[in-house]
Amino acid sequence: MHHQITPLSFRPAREGDREAVFAMVATVWGGTDYIPSIWDAWLHAEDGPMLVGTLGDERPVALCKLTGLTPAEDWLEGVRVDPAFRGQGFARAMIRHAIAAARERGKRTLRYQTDESNTTMHRLAEELGFTLSNRPRWWVGAPVLGEPAFRPLGPERLPQLLAEIAASPLLRQTSGLFSVSWTAYELTEQQLRQRLAAGQVVGIPGDEAWAIVTTSRVGGCWVGYAAGPHAQLVRLLAEVRRSPNPDEPEMYVRAHFPAGAAVLDALAEAGFQPGEHNARVYTYQLGE
The missing domain is CATH 3.40.630.30 (Gcn5-related N-acetyltransferase (GNAT))
Known part of the structure; x- marks a missing residue:
């Protein structure tokens, strides 16, 4: 051409x-x-x-x-x-x-995310040598008034969390990526350590389920990764929707996960709804 x-x-x-x-x-x-x-x-x-x-x-x-x-x-x-x-x-x-x-x-890598409907950026990615890494689907959760029961996890959980992400079916679907707002990061050991230190890796005391939850610059928060036994995961995601502030935005919690991911069932049971902003993440390999 x-x-x-x-x-x-x-x-x-x-x-x-x-x-x-x-x-x-x-x-x-x-x-x-x-x-x-x-x-x-x-x-x-x-x-x-x-x-x-x-x-x-x-x-x-x-x-x-x-x-x-x-x-x-x-x-x-x-x-x-x-x-x-x-x-x-x-x-x-x-x-x-x-x-x-x-x-x-x-x-080593250059990535970008674009809307599922932006066929121009899809075509340019293919022409310029990018590969399709992930096709996250948008989910949103309205706020529920109340004090959330989840807490930041401590550094003692790091070995267990590292073992989990090494065998994670979700990360195999996402090419090892997780979302923070509209940006996709590689979920490496260093990244997990940083999120733990920042108090962004959370769980309910006594449960094994955990999630990476970050504050959104447009209000509310973002669930970037979530894993654990199903019932516990439902409970955790429902708690992430809780806020003591009665004036939170309607789209209080946002999440991007690919179609077919097991976490989608937990999101639905926790009261999340599919949104409109489905996306594609493309990666260009610059070197090793």
Whole structure:
């Protein structure tokens, strides 16, 4: 297949790009794109560059953000192209540049997540050499008023948890990934240690079931991974829905798990409902 060679140049975004970028994304998702709300944080981020593609006049017509999740993993997000310049291969060129930038940063993998309906990003992933790693399905749980019974697990549980993730059927389905908000991480020993230290690995005292639960930046929380005996898992997930705050958002708990995962039955029994934001996670292997 022949693709037009684009005249894009690439550079880090700068403060003077604000107006052009905001105009570029003004119609995305009916005017509700998150880029304006996160612009300042991305512009000054130390975890990876926000990049723009420009034409001869230096005006941005394409955008993306690289975020270093770990020393080995880069995450690609915020890929945007000015509507006036779509269909010219600019998204493809932007992603190619992101791949090169991630490699220069010494990363082993580059990943991104996109909606199940975004066939353009699916096609670009296949054309550029990404592989489909996971197809998470969206589940949401409304808040239940009350004090939750779960507690952060202590470091003494680490050996048992490591043994469990090494044999985890769920991680085999997800290519070893778990979700925190809209980002997929590898569930490594180091990652699990960090989540334990942060108090994000939780369970009900006396039970074996456990989950990784993180606070969501839009309110409520996110269940990134969950495992254990079924009845205990149902009990834990139901407790995750509890909050003493009567003003929590309706989508208080969010979760992304693949179709066919055993945890889905536990989510349903705990009162969760399927949502609308099903997704795909793609991985590009940059090296060993």
